[in-house]
Amino acid sequence: MSMSSVEIWTVIVGLGIGTFLIRFSFLGLVGDRPLPAWLLRVLRYTPVAVLPGLVAPLVLWPQATDGVTDPARLVAAVATVVLGVATRNTLIAIIGGALTLYAMLWLVG
Amino acid sequence: MTRSNPKSLALRGFYDGTPFVLVVVPFALLFGVVATEAGLNVAETMGMSILVIAGAAQFAALQQMVADTPLVMILITALAVNLRMAMYSASLTPWLGKAPLWKRAVAAYLMVDQSYMLGHAKFEREPDLTLSQRLSYYFGIMTLIAPVWYAASYVGALAGKAIPPEFALDFAVPITFLAMIAPMVKSLAHLAAAVTSVVLALLFAGLPYGTGLLVAAACAMAVGAGVEVAMGRRAP
Numbered sequence: 001m002s003m004s005s006v007e008i009w010t011v012i013v014g015l016g017i018g019t020f021l022i023r024f025s026f027l028g029l030v031g032d033r034p035l036p037a038w039l040l041r042v043l044r045y046t047p048v049a050v051l052p053g054l055v056a057p058l059v060l061w062p063q064a065t066d067g068v069t070d071p072a073r074l075v076a077a078v079a080t081v082v083l084g085v086a087t088r089n090t091l092i093a094i095i096g097g098a099l100t101l102y103a104m105l106w107l108v109g
Numbered sequence: 110m111t112r113s114n115p116k117s118l119a120l121r122g123f124y125d126g127t128p129f130v131l132v133v134v135p136f137a138l139l140f141g142v143v144a145t146e147a148g149l150n151v152a153e154t155m156g157m158s159i160l161v162i163a164g165a166a167q168f169a170a171l172q173q174m175v176a177d178t179p180l181v182m183i184l185i186t187a188l189a190v191n192l193r194m195a196m197y198s199a200s201l202t203p204w205l206g207k208a209p210l211w212k213r214a215v216a217a218y219l220m221v222d223q224s225y226m227l228g229h230a231k232f233e234r235e236p237d238l239t240l241s242q243r244l245s246y247y248f249g250i251m252t253l254i255a256p257v258w259y260a261a262s263y264v265g266a267l268a269g270k271a272i273p274p275e276f277a278l279d280f281a282v283p284i285t286f287l288a289m290i291a292p293m294v295k296s297l298a299h300l301a302a303a304v305t306s307v308v309l310a311l312l313f314a315g316l317p318y319g320t321g322l323l324v325a326a327a328c329a330m331a332v333g334a335g336v337e338v339a340m341g342r343r344a345p
Contacts, residue, residue, distance in 0.1 A: 016160030084291020
């Protein structure tokens with residue numbers, strides 16, 4: 001990472017303040033009033049709209065292989081998703097994905 | 110329903126939070142390790158875990174810091190991940206909104222997935238609880254979860270230096286994200302949003318300053334909401 005210490009702390013403090021303001025928004029500022037249905041609907045999809053897009057390029061073009069698609073990492077990613085969907089358990093999916101990655105790296109690499 | 114004083118409700122919250130330790134510990138450990146590998150020192154890693162306490166957003170920020178994304182874009186993306194907490198804030202307000210301002214501020218700081226889910230479920234199940242009982246329960250949960258989050262981040266940050274590159278930790282973040290997303294996909298609308306996000310993020314990967322991801326996320330939210338409306342039913 002080529003960020004300076006000042007830049008790193010700017011991210012940390014900015015993220016801290018911003019996250020607090022999101023959490024404080026209704027509880028502290030807006031108060032108890034009904035939210036428009038469309039807003040609730042959009043908010044419901046924020047994690048599932050941001051995180052997959054963030055992760056997709058990392059899976060297909062890993063930094064560790066200079067952006068070349070890597071079979072071991074791809075298979076590990078698929079295993080993680082399958083386990084996550086099947087078990088609905090994040091921890092099991094992480095462990096299964098990591099084991100798959102190591103097994104694949106050992107087999108292929 | 111038994112009549113309980115605030116103290117016993119604080120204990121109740123503490124106990125109800127214990128199963129989540131199994132989720133929080135590995136996640137915080139991993140954050141500490143990955144943050145150290147990314148080049149953050151122990152103070153910076155702990156600064157983020159203490160000031161932000163939001164795992165997914167912390168990982169998202171880290172990922173973009175490594176990719177040398179501009180500051181503003183890092184903040185926008187990571188905060189977008191946390192926007193769901195506005196929904197938590199709104200739905201806790203009928204239950205905690207009458208508390209003094211400083212208590213509401215502390216409750217806001219401690220608003221994480223676990224305190225929201227447990228707290229909201231408890232308040233709905235037992236609507237006769239007094240305000241102070243509700244606050245005791247909510248703070249009881251976080252008396253356990255928050256210190257565990259800090260401590261495991263710290264252990265991870267110390268351990269991170271000792272882990273050699275053969276362990277392919279570069280892939281810890283993608284695996285963690287995938288493992289978090291997969292159980293979230295619980296309806297056709299969620300699936301449509303996730304697929305839109307992936308396809309557009311890959312398509313727009315060449316756009317400068319991480320703007321591609323923002324465009325993809327905005328479209329994906331709209332698609333999710335649109336599919337939900339079209340299906341004519343509310344997601345759980």
